[in-house]
Amino acid sequence: MAIIVTLPDEYGYVLLATVSTFFVNVFHSLNTGAQRKASGVKYPAAYASQEVAEKDPKAFAFNCAQRAHANFTENLTPAIGAMLIAGLKYPVLAGALGGLWSLSRVFYTIGYTKGGPQGRTKFAVVSSLSLLTLKLTAAYTAVQIAFAGKY
Template structure:
């Protein structure tokens, strides 16, 4: 039988998985809202239409970087909440990497002077993967300890 004990430092995981996504999403969404105004992309359009919107690529890069964050967020939170039961401090630090990396990803991806393929990592966006791998490893370690108990 395996007994699950919530570690005392788990509150840091709760902050990272509960408050971090809200703050990061608001920051990234703010850039999208600013882009909507600057590039005149009105609702309900999610993306700008090339040929119709003068600066479609510029806006779409901002929107796509926010969408990238939203697409991976649910998996990240689940892994952090679970992995944090085994390694709470590591997962809390990983959350900082993930959220800061997501912001840097947007800054790089939105820079139209850079090639689309490399832009997302040019300004530090790759550090979000440090947070992902910390949570992935921690979740795997938790599963292993539960299966071998």
């Protein structure tokens, strides 16, 4: 049985929000690279040691930038998946939430890199709430599609 999917006219917003994540990832890579260079942490070390980071603010900032990037990549697949699924029925909402998620990740990273774990807090809330709403909207969309015309 074939399923024909017709994308809503506004699905371009979803695609724009999805593409924005590519550039947020570039931002993370550049930020982490700059912090690595400033700290002097050599490859292949993923982080500065705890002892070094406690004594060297540049090493600490590198660890924060690296952790922010890791957290972004941990959430990237669910975010993109949720955007693409939720956008099938709610493209404007999915695009807006996806864009908000991407933007909040930039400010999350800046806050984390400059202010340590406490510097990320307010944008962590924005990021988490936008992603949770995207996931719930995606789940609702999936249920709607799965059970369309069955009841």
